[in-house]
Amino acid sequence: DAKTTQPPSMDCAEGRAANLPCNHSTISGNEYVYWYRQIHSQGPQYIIHGLKNNETNEMASLIITEDRKSSTLILPHATLRDTAVYYCIVIFSGNDYKLSFGAGTTVTVRA
Amino acid sequence: KAGVTQTPRYLIKTRGQQVTLSCSPISGHRSVSWYQQTPGQGLQFLFEYFSETQRNKGNFPGRFSGRQFSNSRSEMNVSTLELGDSALYLCASSLGTSLGREYFGPGTRLTVT
Numbered sequence: 535d536a537k538t539t540q541p542p543s544m545d546c547a548e549g550r551a552a553n554l555p556c557n558h559s560t561i562s563g564n565e566y567v568y569w570y571r572q573i574h575s576q577g578p579q580y581i582i583h584g585l586k587n588n589e590t591n592e593m594a595s596l597i598i599t600e601d602r603k604s605s606t607l608i609l610p611h612a613t614l615r616d617t618a619v620y621y622c623i624v625i626f627s628g629n630d631y632k633l634s635f636g637a638g639t640t641v642t643v644r645a
Numbered sequence: 646k647a648g649v650t651q652t653p654r655y656l657i658k659t660r661g662q663q664v665t666l667s668c669s670p671i672s673g674h675r676s677v678s679w680y681q682q683t684p685g686q687g688l689q690f691l692f693e694y695f696s697e698t699q700r701n702k703g704n705f706p707g708r709f710s711g712r713q714f715s716n717s718r719s720e721m722n723v724s725t726l727e728l729g730d731s732a733l734y735l736c737a738s739s740l741g742t743s744l745g746r747e748y749f750g751p752g753t754r755l756t757v758t
Contacts, residue, residue, distance in 0.1 A: 568745045577649070577735050577749030578688070621688075625745040632690035632701055633680065633737075633747065 538622045543640040546616075552609040554639055556622030559603040566625050567598060569607045570635070571618040578621065578635070581607065612643045647672065649738050649750035657756045663724040666753045670717050670738030676700075677719040678747060679711055682733040694719055695741045723755075731757045 539557040546552040558567065568583040582589055582596045584605070589596045595608040609616055621638040650669045658664050670677050678701075679691040690703040694713035713719045717738070723730055733754050737747035 566745060575751075577737070577751050579749065580746050583745060623745075632678070632693070632703060633688065633745065634690060635682075635688035637687065 538624055538636065540620070540622050540636070540639045542637060543642070546609075546612045546641060546643050548614060548643055548645050549611055552612045552616065552641060552643070554607040554609075554620050554622070554641065555604065556607070557604045558622070558624050561602050561624050562626075564626060567596065567602075567605050568623050568625055568633075569594070569596065570621045570623070570633075571616075572621070572635075572638075573615075573618040581620075612641075614643050614645060617641060617643045649736060649748055651734075651736050651750040651753050653753060654751065655754045655756075657758060658726050659758055660726055660728060662726050663722065664726060664755060666721045666723075666734055666736075666755075668719045668721070668736030668738075668750060670719070670736075671748055674738035674740055674748070675717055676739045676741035677713055677717065678737045678739075679719070679721050680735040680737065681705075682735055682752070683731075688735070691721070726757045728757050731755060 566583050566585050569581040570578040572578045582594050584596045584598050598605045619638040619640050621635040652667045676695045678693040680688050682688045692711050693701040697713045708724045711721045733752045735749050735752045737749045739747045
């Protein structure tokens with residue numbers, strides 16, 4: 535699976551949009567970009583995923599660049615409950631995939 | 646719909662002992678995966694069970710084993726515990742067809758002394 539690079543931390547003001555970048559320059563054509571987050575003392579939570587088109591759901595939007603080498607997760611109106619570690623991962627579309635999280639980005643939403 | 650449940654939530658064991666952790670998946674989910682999470686190594690895949698069969702396995706020693714029952718509930722066993730086995734053990738369930746979209750339980754915090 536392709537490796538991802540994320541900034542270690544970022545702050546965001548409550549009510550503002552949070553834009554979380556992720557680089558995955560070695561991604562191959564059949565690999566998906568997934569985002570999970572982990573709030574302190576809880577298990578990871580799925581947020582969104584995409585292959586090459588931009589995606590939006592009730593939690594967030596995912597913008598993938600045309601060359602697929604990077605992506606941005608957008609939390610449109612961050613709340614204090616969005617404070618968490620956010621993980622960007624790339625998964626091969628086969629039966630033997632397995633999740634593996636790196637250090638992620640620690641997002642702190644401030645009032 | 647109830648989420649993934651794991652028991653116990655916290656456990657303290659002594660080096661050399663063995664431990665069994667339990668996971669109840671979301672109703673209707675046939676796939677259960679186990680992960681180990683530590684500050685140094687991050688989240689690492691242990692194994693996945695689908696319809697009572699181990700479908701995938703990570704790079705962990707044979708001391709780590711698991712099984713899945715006909716009702717999809719799963720157990721993970723670690724024998725001859727080592728200090729380095731101290732970690733948060735997470736269970737995740739899925740339908741088994743939605744690639745990469747898993748639903749995690751709260752985890753079992755294992756401390757080996």
